[in-house]
Amino acid sequence: MAGNCLKEDCYPEETGCNHEGCDDLSDCQFYKKEADQSSSEEKVKDDFYVRVPWTGNTFGLQDLNFLTSTSPVILIGVTGVASAGKTTFLATLYCLLRHGHKIGSYQFAGSLTLTGWENIAWYLSWNTRNDIQFPPHTSSNAGRIPGLLHISLRNESGDKKDLIFTDAPGEWFGHWIVNKNDSNAAGAQWVHEYADAFLLFADCETLSGTQLGKARQQTKQVADRLKHNLNHRPLGLVWSKSDIKLDEEVKKQISDHIQNAPIPNYQEFETSVRNDISTDLQLNILESIDWILTALSGETNELPQVERFAPTDLFLSKR
Ligand SMILES: Nc1nc2c(ncn2[C@@H]2O[C@H](COP(=O)(O)OP(=O)(O)OP(=O)(O)O)[C@@H](O)[C@H]2O)c(=O)[nH]1
Ligand SMILES: [Mg+2]
Numbered sequence: 001m002a003g004n005c006l007k008e009d010c011y012p013e014e015t016g017c018n019h020e021g022c023d024d025l026s027d028c029q030f031y032k033k034e035a036d037q038s039s040s041e042e043k044v045k046d047d048f049y050v051r052v053p054w055t056g057n058t059f060g061l062q063d064l065n066f067l068t069s070t071s072p073v074i075l076i077g078v079t080g081v082a083s084a085g086k087t088t089f090l091a092t093l094y095c096l097l098r099h100g101h102k103i104g105s106y107q108f109a110g111s112l113t114l115t116g117w118e119n120i121a122w123y124l125s126w127n128t129r130n131d132i133q134f135p136p137h138t139s140s141n142a143g144r145i146p147g148l149l150h151i152s153l154r155n156e157s158g159d160k161k162d163l164i165f166t167d168a169p170g171e172w173f174g175h176w177i178v179n180k181n182d183s184n185a186a187g188a189q190w191v192h193e194y195a196d197a198f199l200l201f202a203d204c205e206t207l208s209g210t211q212l213g214k215a216r217q218q219t220k221q222v223a224d225r226l227k228h229n230l231n232h233r234p235l236g237l238v239w240s241k242s243d244i245k246l247d248e249e250v251k252k253q254i255s256d257h258i259q260n261a262p263i264p265n266y267q268e269f270e271t272s273v274r275n276d277i278s279t280d281l282q283l284n285i286l287e288s289i290d291w292i293l294t295a296l297s298g299e300t301n302e303l304p305q306v307e308r309f310a311p312t313d314l315f316l317s318k319r
Contacts, residue, residue: 010030059149059150075163079168079200079226086138087167089273091120091121094149095121096283103293113149138169145187146166148165176222177221197296199292204241223235236266236291237267239269243279265295271284
């Protein structure tokens with residue numbers, strides 16, 4: 001049951017009544033108050049709900065349906081174990097776009113999940129004496145799909161791209177590398193199945209610390225899972241938190257492992273939310289997305305030559 005409605009795809013408290021179109025929810029035959037809400041029964045009766053098309057929050061599957069039915073969407077799977085820097089990367093990306101930075105020739109042109117973006121970027125927006133706050137750890141619920149963040153991009157020629165980023169809890173990938181059929185890994189499996197491209201996060205902080213052995217193994221294991229049935233989907237390795245120095249030998253071991261079999265679209269990026277030492281670590285976040293868009297746009301097949309009787313034949317008739 002979704003929210004307090006008997007219909008699976010209806011969220012009356014968020015979007016209003018989807019099936020009966022009732023303004024007063026108590027008129028709806030499918031609306032059902034939960035037993036423990038009996039105390040607020042009177043309140044619900046008196047409430048008047050206005051139907052809104054979306055909440056601005058992170059998308060779920062239902063919202064994705066609405067978007068994909070009107071535009072082609074590029075789903076980017078942001079993957080890696082817990083605390084690898086995934087959410088901070090996404091929040092930094094949003095802050096950069098908010099400041100007018102471009103992804104290649106594409107500029108920010110809107111988002112259906114502005115509240116979702118602001119919820120994670122809010123923390124980075126308070127920067128006192130170069131001391132930033134970080135978004136909270138993404139909580140691992142029993143969900144089967146991750147939170148989905150949307151942006152629309154447009155270039156000067158008016159071409160539009162709709163991107164969706166997954167903001168999944170790292171724990172899902174932790175379970176996924178142990179057993180891909182684990183019920184706690186269903187969300188990671190969903191990302192693997194449906195994403196058009198992947199970013200895999202290798203955390204320079206843990207890889208340069210006492211947890212090196214475990215972190216290195218987990219990064220390789222997530223890579224191995226992603227590479228299965230990868231086909232031509234781009235896989236970008238993000239050396240997150242690159243403001244922290246990482247031994248080149250460790251980098252090489254992980255990089256060599258990932259490339260032990262050829263990957264058609266593979267690239268590495270050093271990124272960080274911190275740009276202290278006049279590096280391009282922040283801008284590399286934009287680079288990584290630009291690389292995905294370029295790799296995916298090259299994917300279109302060449303149109304076959306149509307046989308025709310004579311080049312002057314305007315009707316392309318075969319005779
Ligand atoms: N030095 C440094 N630390 C960072 C950076 N990005 C993130 N961190 C640290 O890493 C922690 C985890 O970052 P998150 O972005 O929450 O990581 P995550 O992969 O989303 O983690 P889960 O939600 O648990 O999967 C943050 O709380 C920061 O302490 C970075 O660019 N540089
Ligand atoms: Mg997170």
